Amino acid sequence: MIQFNDVSKVYNGSVKAVDNVSFNVEDGEFVILVGPSGCGKTTLLRMVNQLEEITEGEIILNNQSVKELNKIEMRRKIGYVIQSNGLFPNMTIEKNVMIVPDLLGWDRKKRQDRFNHLMELIGLHPDEFRKRYPHELSGGQQQRIGVARALAADPPVMLMDEPFGALDPIIRNRLQEEFLQIQKEVKKTILFVSHDIDEAVKMGDKIALLRDGEIMQYNRPEEILNHPKNEFVSKFVGQDRVLKSTSLYSVKDLDNEVGLSPYDKSAHIKAVQEDTSLRIILSMLLNQEADQLVIEDGNGNRKGSLTLEHVEKFLQAKVGENADGVALQHE
Ligand SMILES: Nc1ncnc2c1ncn2[C@@H]1O[C@H](COP(=O)(O)OP(=O)(O)OP(=O)(O)O)[C@@H](O)[C@H]1O
Ligand SMILES: [Mg+2]
Structure with a gap:
């Protein structure tokens, strides 16, 4: 479980990016963070894996403050897909996907099997892609590789920052379906950022809707759609929320x-x-x-x-x- 207890983030002593946020993500739960650009979604994710320091409050991962986790533990426990897929351009696809297992010193056989398995999971042929470089892949394929990389060491927790952000609607839809399928098999605790309410409704067990660093509503999609807590939520989910x-x-x-x-x-x-x-x-x-x-x-x-x-x-x-x-x- 991930617990956010009164978490705030202030950049440069003045910009309040996250404002006193509290909520829990249960084990195996798929939670979507949505909200307008600049509302603090990326900042919230990056505090979980210590890429940003928490200014105030605490984030607890399975009864342990994330501040106490060291880098190796962090990589074992938390997979991260960054907002732009973040593949290293000068590394092959195999190297990119296997960065964390390599750091953890997995042996050759275990690495090979894992790479093949992950590629099958995301629907790309392992041998066809193994030796290619990121620029030799389409945008959608690169995003899938980003997802495979985050899954590589089988972390119980995944942080995914708009992993399907830059895709056209058809590929996006397919990846959403694929990912829901994958999640059924792997059952991870997931924090997933999106600015698309339709994606949130489709994918999330729960949705956290943010504005200016504050949580406006945190609940199951049907509650957010059917019982928006205030006008901002109602506007954000749209006039056609009942139809949605x-x-x-x-x-x-x-x-x-x-x-x-x-x-x-x-x-x-x-x-x-x-x-x-x-x-x-x-x-x-x-x-x-x-x-x-x-x-x-x-x-x-x-x-x-x-x-x-x-x-x-x-x-x-x-x-x-x-x-x-x-x-x-x-x-
Ligand atoms: N390193 C930084 N230094 C100063 N301010 C920052 C920094 N990173 C983010 N911010 C500010 O914090 C606020 C939240 O930014 P954040 O990137 O978390 O938003 P977001 O919800 O992820 O937006 P988007 O949907 O555009 O990705 C913004 O006002 C942003 O300008
Ligand atoms: Mg962001």
Whole structure:
């Protein structure tokens, strides 16, 4: 677990980059730091691995103040992906990825196996890339190498500073999916910086939204979207926050909350699986692919039907008093 206890950072005695921040990141939790440029995200990460000194307060990593960790322990425990991928241009890809294992003195066999494994994990062929230099890779490939490098010594904690920042939306999306897949396998404690709320909603177990060095809200994505704590949060997540929240729920969630309706057995109605995201359901209904959908469980048993009204009722229930109009139907 990482604990931030009243942490502040003042640069040059005057610039308050981080202002009295307190929150906890549980083991295996994926936490996203979001907020406008200059709000202190990078500074917060860099205090965890002692690249910046903490001005006030404490950061505790598994019951030990990070100030007490020495450099070797630090490298074992904390992987770091910096904002620009930070690969060394004059080192091969293999050397770049294996910097920390090399420092830790791993033997040849263990190194080889680890390199091959990591490259497979990030979807690049080990032999094809081993001897290349960073400039011989595309931007997206370089960012993946940055991620592999941070994972190399299998640290329990990862700090990732906009690792997918400079990518076009398609590659970015693919890397996000890949990384979520990787995280399912490796289950690390992750602090991940982004300035993209959609990325945060998609990837994070929790989101910490920062402004001017202060935490505005720290909670699960659905809480941030459905119950923004103040106007800044509400503006930051956007007018369409209620629609965004549909990607967090499936038909099953809807069934549990508001129930499905009986369906007309004789009519020909389009069927969808109950694990389908409400976002997809919504777009099917709004694009008038169907007025009504029949819901099937994993075994193909029909459980009931839903229409746009069900989705409205569900969202209303989720956002409660905060609903600034959950009107989905257009005339
Ligand atoms: N080394 C430094 N010396 C002085 N001020 C700094 C230093 N590094 C950062 N700052 C200031 O601290 C504040 C927070 O910067 P930080 O880099 O943490 O923001 P950020 O949220 O990561 O921004 P971005 O989204 O643009 O990367 C900014 O006002 C920045 O100008
Ligand atoms: Mg930054």
